[in-house]
Amino acid sequence: MITTTDKTSDGEPRGPLAGIRVLDTTGVVVGPVATLMLAEQGADVIKIEPPEGDLMRRLGGRPRKPGMSPKFLHFNRNKRSIVLDLKSDEGREVMARLVATADVFVSNMRPRALQSLGLTFAAMAAINPRIVHCTISGFAIGGPYAGVPAYDTIIQGLSGVAACHAEVLGEPRFAPFVLTDHLVGIVAAQAICAALLGRQRTGVGEAIEVPMFENAAAFVLSEHLDQRTFDPDGHMGDPRIMNPDARPLQTQDGYICVSANTDAQMRAFFDAIGRPELKDDPRFASVASRVVHVRAYFAIRAEAMRERTTAEWVEILRRHDVPAMPYHTLQSLLDDPQLRGSGVLTNEIQNNEDGQEESMLGLRHPNRYSNTGVPASRLAPRFGEHGEEILAELGFGADERRRLAGRGADAAE
């Protein structure tokens, strides 16, 4: 099993990104998802909040504690919060000090805003030539939509995510997630780490841009260009996915998910459902022919599954080496033994307004690192919770901290 050897003096794992400092001026979802991954891997993520705070503190569902909405809690754990008014001289003074100490700067501001706040890559590189400056944009700079405000639903509608739902459902719908924000946030975390690796070779930082629309469209089209790849009149949309029976299949008492893609799995599946004669049916004989006859293939699956209970089918299919698992509702998912056993879903303690401890359900980093490990998890920060601490680390004395407090840099406590 996996064991951690890279530990702090108190025996805690440090994480693969220990020693990396990230300045995060983003809010809502896309940026916070990116920096969450870095924070969970041991980076010191300083969440720089404007005087009004990250919108997600209020937008992310009813909070138990003011400014601590559920979604805010789940996207901002393991980060530190400082309040900076970057429009004020005091805020810029603190920011300049932070830039000198940082490896990464992340924002989703538009170029004009970065310019007016003095947060361009050029301005930061003058202070710290090794900084990696990541801009998460709606639309790539230089294109006709550059600078147009983008939110997840707008990107879903424009990038083909909603169109794929229309292919299946007959009308455009959004995915039931903040899908493109969430997806592009992970892409940004990957691009940032790639740029940090590039820095090891070149010795200098760089500006990187991660555009939401282009990433979302590439995500959709890589799966669904299909015959349009070759033929200007070719059909788009993977028929194995845009298929009425490509869904959890109804059983006598619920739903089951079955997957039988290889020839061996196909043969085992037809044996399992008592239709061995279909093994020799030319429509299903090869992967290529099953792709052509996917509707018939999936229809036979759907019909067969209705005949028994989910538990019966899982047992029978497992015995025949056909991949199959039951379907989880959101409720039943929470009781899943694998999920609970993995430690990804855990009972955390959060202090309520009166400082009393109340338990809450929290999430943890799902991946494992045998040597560097995953650092102990900390709850999402209160608004400005670490302002004092960070100002002190930057070498601001007590008098300076008093001067700064409430004038652009605020502990907000």
Next chain:
Amino acid sequence: MITTTDKTSDGEPRGPLAGIRVLDTTGVVVGPVATLMLAEQGADVIKIEPPEGDLMRRLGGRPRKPGMSPKFLHFNRNKRSIVLDLKSDEGREVMARLVATADVFVSNMRPRALQSLGLTFAAMAAINPRIVHCTISGFAIGGPYAGVPAYDTIIQGLSGVAACHAEVLGEPRFAPFVLTDHLVGIVAAQAICAALLGRQRTGVGEAIEVPMFENAAAFVLSEHLDQRTFDPDGHMGDPRIMNPDARPLQTQDGYICVSANTDAQMRAFFDAIGRPELKDDPRFASVASRVVHVRAYFAIRAEAMRERTTAEWVEILRRHDVPAMPYHTLQSLLDDPQLRGSGVLTNEIQNNEDGQEESMLGLRHPNRYSNTGVPASRLAPRFGEHGEEILAELGFGADERRRLAGRGADAAE
């Protein structure tokens, strides 16, 4: 604008991951998505295919050229292919030589298979202590489902992706993408880069595990735990997303996507639709109250959009600073000026069976790196296309290459 200064001798950008070598034994989607990101950032990704080839060569839609399905082409560009029978002595001999030269090994084999093929982290670290060994698993090792075969649809059904569709549509459905494969592939690429950064500090590689189920469940629950975060009986599912009107909105001539989350956007939106009196409606006065009254808020949006054409609304809303964009079908997306202008969607040249050049539609890396840049794009490899070349690089002479060819290591040409 972004300019590249880190170039090869022929003036090509090298990419942030130049100099990183990745051994990729994965197939289908999750692994190839992970190594695609690394390949596009300049890593030398060696795709090690079994004698039967990556299943996606046949599963990914009707090919123009045998073994080159559309989806295979889009998930495997910029990689090199060698055919190795890892069950044969010759295959292992070549693999050992490759491991000595590599930074990263990626597989989605189960522990038993890694063991029997001698591909465990321990075995590789004995040859190369700096190797980062990434296993993309269905379910985390140590849990009750460890080793159970997992495919995207099974993970979608089990992790709550299908359940979120049930919340909106009344019945479980899959997202119209290979969503969890695609998502976890990006997560794996990020975890690999994080581990490579950790290696810079510790001096040694490590084994990392990226489990699909746990990552997909964390993705779903971070958005939808909602009140269940605090209260064992609390409601799950973000009501702003699980909402009948959270979709592209019908206009007189099509669909539009509108987003108005801040107070300023709310006020501007009510002005834009000629309902200024609603600005003072207590149900909509704050972010928090709009979250509570989201159904009413979204219903007003939906009703208003029916009154004009998409173009009229986009112009009016843009004028009022309300984020809005038209909805794209898969067809209209291909003609989008931003997407075409970005170079993400491009006309490539592919040789057909007779060696004649035919144009095809290809995708490119969407992100930008001001210093290291994005290397020139290469088409996905033919089966075993680079076998000879790679064997020669490893120092196998002509005689040895002949001995190996067709006996575990095959140029397949």
